[in-house]
Amino acid sequence: MTTKKKTTTPVKNTTSVDKQKKLYLLHQMMRIRQMEEEAYELYTQEKIRGFLHLYDGEEAVAVGVIENLKEEDSIIATYREHGHALVRGVSMKSIMAEMYGKAEGCSGGRGGSMHLYDKKTNFLGGSAIVANGLPMAVGVAFAYKRLKEEKVACCFFGEGAVDEGEFHESLNLASLWELPVLFVCENNLYSMGMPFQLAEAETDLVEKADGYKIEGTTVDGMDVMAVLEAAGNAVNYIREQKKPYFLECQTYRYRAHSMFDPERYRSKQEVEEWKKRDPIKTFADKLKQEELLTEEEFKKLSENVAEEVEASVQFAEEGTKEPVENLTRYVYSDQ
Amino acid sequence: MTTKKKTTTPVKNTTSVDKQKKLYLLHQMMRIRQMEEEAYELYTQEKIRGFLHLYDGEEAVAVGVIENLKEEDSIIATYREHGHALVRGVSMKSIMAEMYGKAEGCSGGRGGSMHLYDKKTNFLGGSAIVANGLPMAVGVAFAYKRLKEEKVACCFFGEGAVDEGEFHESLNLASLWELPVLFVCENNLYSMGMPFQLAEAETDLVEKADGYKIEGTTVDGMDVMAVLEAAGNAVNYIREQKKPYFLECQTYRYRAHSMFDPERYRSKQEVEEWKKRDPIKTFADKLKQEELLTEEEFKKLSENVAEEVEASVQFAEEGTKEPVENLTRYVYSDQ
């Protein structure tokens, strides 16, 4: 095992990535953040129900990783997937409508917040069973290889999933059969209230992946440029070496696990400490320093996003209810 | 990771282990071998039915490991467990009677070959679901630790079990909670017809165990003295360090996986090669060289075992059938 692998990927001089690209990344993170802030409000107003797992603080991960994927690649995510769906190209309107349980939602109102799906963008959702998406990702990649399609199956999961047997079986299969899977572990240090170090005997996840002979890297998940580069390297490795890759993104969840969570398991100040590294704020500041962004433009950007959010809420509000007669529709394809 | 761990434990000068002990180890291996040769015959005569998984070639593992356990320690094994039960102290008669499905069998005829159990000797059987015994072993060790009992839970499993999610979850829990479990992997290179290297991305199992921060060693499972010493070190480590240990015993199964097996997956000569390293023959020869055993004594020993086997068969033949009225007995304790 090389210790190199384990160190955070140093961010190279990134002038290569042009201004537009950087503003685009900032914009995407802001879209997630503002959409979810609104979702939070709507939940307190009981417009959205069930569970609602927010991504605040983790935006750089979805944005940095997915930017490296091609349209034909597919994404398998978890119940904390609003951001992934959004940056993948699922419209904010259809996501909001889904959270409202409207027929216009991306899952027709049947899935809700935890089960966003979108065939057009190869967004395979949206599983609310921890680690349950990993075997699926392995299978999708299996099909790509057999069909000689140069695609990648990108699978997002939390560090809590690492403890599940399905993680073990999936990594072994992906490595054994040399399948194009990008395993993205969003390590936000907690699985609900369980601290990572109390759940894992081996907390060095790149070492863990090495136990399956899978290459891996750990990256600062609060730094979108770092994630962008690390994920870029990962995707190139997969496409060239035709093997799976494991990417650990160290990040943090600002809010409750879902909506009801007394947060007895961590201190307010730990949360505050992490907020100082906020992926949006730090990146915006950086762009300002690099004189790629003015406070004005930043405000404007935020306003544009606010308008998009507003429009999506209106769309959801005006959405229709799936007729009750269709309750059993889609239990089987022929119904 | 130290490469030391991975190399076969060198067998130290073993004069420390006296003659009686060595003859005892030889005797135990012979008891397993001859009992199973008889079981094989009885199967062809249809006295024994169902599945029958024989241990020929692997005897040194059970004998070398179990010799290091104390009476109060417990053993969790698989469907290939006749030898483990026998050397643990379950009488050959009750094992044979169980294979016959007689009421006098160690599981009352309800378990058969794959499900030998014996409370007196803390022999917890006998699970025929691959890897299914590992979580149980972790739990037994958990109880030992909580009850402040200085016992060890010794869990035997094949290398095929390493691919199952339950292996992953169990090793993580045992390491995380520092439980006194001895994980003994009987690596006989095949899980049914699946070659080990085609099933595991990481074939260095000590590395694999290291992925859970569990100490481990690989030992020549065809050499009873080597196993005896490696397992001795392992058990001492567990009792002193109060942590789990992983012991890989490299061995080989001479016969079919069970009774019906065309063995298309390996060559006759591969089998013959391994037979040259037969644990009983090589050990007996060694004892003769060391002048601890004469050909005469060896024959005598074999005859004694043959008598024991014969007596066990007679016992099984004369055993009684559980009355059909008792069919539902033991579904629940109060029945």
Place this chain on the structure above:
Amino acid sequence: MNKVAKLTMTYREAIREAIRDAMQKDERVFLMGEDVGRYGGCFNVSEGMLEEFGEERIIDTPLSESGFTGCGIGAALGGMRPIVEIMTVNFSLLAADQIINTAAILLYMSGGQFNVPVVIRMATGGGKQLAAQHSRSLEGWYAHIPGLKILTPATIEDARSMLWHALEDPDPVLIFENSTLYNYKGTLPENGAAFDIRTAKVRREGRDVSILTYGIGLHKSLEASEKLAEEGIEAEVVDLRVLRPLDNETIFSSVVKTGRAVIVDEGWKSGGISAEISTRVTEELFYELDCPVERICGEEVPAPYAKHLEQASLPNAQSIVKTVKKMGGIYG
């Protein structure tokens, strides 16, 4: 806490008290599961227990359903009295091997040598817009497995008393707590803790029809029976309490009295426990029945998220009333 306060509590508090009580009574008892400690339990059932009993007895586990359920089974064999909490029945599918291939059959396979005194608690049920992966009612499905005992506390007294009986049972017991009941408030009768885990209980007497139900269905059935009473129909409501083994005696004697039976079960209809109860009643009382046994069950769909769809998929007082009123000769 003073006595009065103790007697009125929520279903959640009743279960919490039951766990605390068991932990105090028996040193061998411990609680193990995901987030039972620091988090206080995903439904806040074990709030405060980590502080009260410490990490040795309130054990937060990694996400390893098969691993820690099997660990509970092993601990039971090792002399402990584990309470394993699986957050919801949906996740228990990941522990199915340990529950069915080990806990349920070890006693039998070993010819009576190794019983497994483990108690496995899990939340069950829908109705909270948690969608298809979090809303199943599979307690009746587990009731198909010989070797398991299946408890479904629906009242405060059962929430408070069943756990201890389950811990005293030598065999594996699964307790299903309907998650919509955690906030339900009720009063504990002085003799509350006396209930067994063998019998069904008549929760309301009636002469016209027997409503056979359990869990959340009990509350919907009691509500329906009040509405029915306004129309002069007196329903007897039987709380099954235990889905395996079923208490035939109590079920049959109620149906013999009323001549009619309706089963209310939020679980799916086809192959559900409702079919077993209907069949047993019909096999035993074919000639006494005034009309066929009716079933009111959950629609056979994965739970949809949208509220109006999910509600349409579940039984409710109205649908019970409607069904009962259509039964043969009910007004006769």
Place this chain on the structure above:
Amino acid sequence: MNKVAKLTMTYREAIREAIRDAMQKDERVFLMGEDVGRYGGCFNVSEGMLEEFGEERIIDTPLSESGFTGCGIGAALGGMRPIVEIMTVNFSLLAADQIINTAAILLYMSGGQFNVPVVIRMATGGGKQLAAQHSRSLEGWYAHIPGLKILTPATIEDARSMLWHALEDPDPVLIFENSTLYNYKGTLPENGAAFDIRTAKVRREGRDVSILTYGIGLHKSLEASEKLAEEGIEAEVVDLRVLRPLDNETIFSSVVKTGRAVIVDEGWKSGGISAEISTRVTEELFYELDCPVERICGEEVPAPYAKHLEQASLPNAQSIVKTVKKMGGIYG
């Protein structure tokens, strides 16, 4: 092979032919499971296929039921047509999460966007002294799950024809092969491959009683019906073929004709598919029935190893005959 040879074959050969046929017809089809390749399949079903189709399409997997079953599901989503073989239903408990939390509900959760065209084959059943962990009949248990289709081929023609229909089905299909049938020999009708996977089939006509069964039960029922015929009782034997969805029409029309129904199922009685069938028949034909529907099922015990005990736990022709002869007015 010449035509005649092709027409007479064992159940094992029929399934092998069905797989070979599907592999030849559709490039997207592949077989994946433990020991399906080098070993030839634990029941020797796929003997010779690795040589014929190669490692790309006959895939030996590690022991990872959840992993490779989920892999099959993902491959189906990726455009393949996987045949996943799980050695026996007992091991499928380790894949329950993938089957129930994914395959069965993905289409619904995604609002109709992602169907899962995967076929999962597994052996089922007891009677071979394999004891408690290897002898279950859980096909009826899986039939409780919406989103799954459950097939139970009992004849040579069904063994030969069902797989292709299952592969053409857009949704997940589970095929249960009773392991005691692999050596059963039979002849394939010229039109054999035409059967659907929606309907039940009358395998023997009769006027006095309908024996509703499937899988190995069909053969025991046919044997029993010959014995009954000697005593002048003409039993109609209905092979259910599909346990989910059940073909009510065929079942009801047979029972309407005979007025009596017996269900034969080797699975456990309580909460089994036998209860569902009994309930449906009774709900629909309560007033047409001459007597209560009878159930002949497996004893509710983990399978014992001892032959005499295991045999005593399973239905057989004698027990079927005995039950039928006791039915109300059967001699009338």
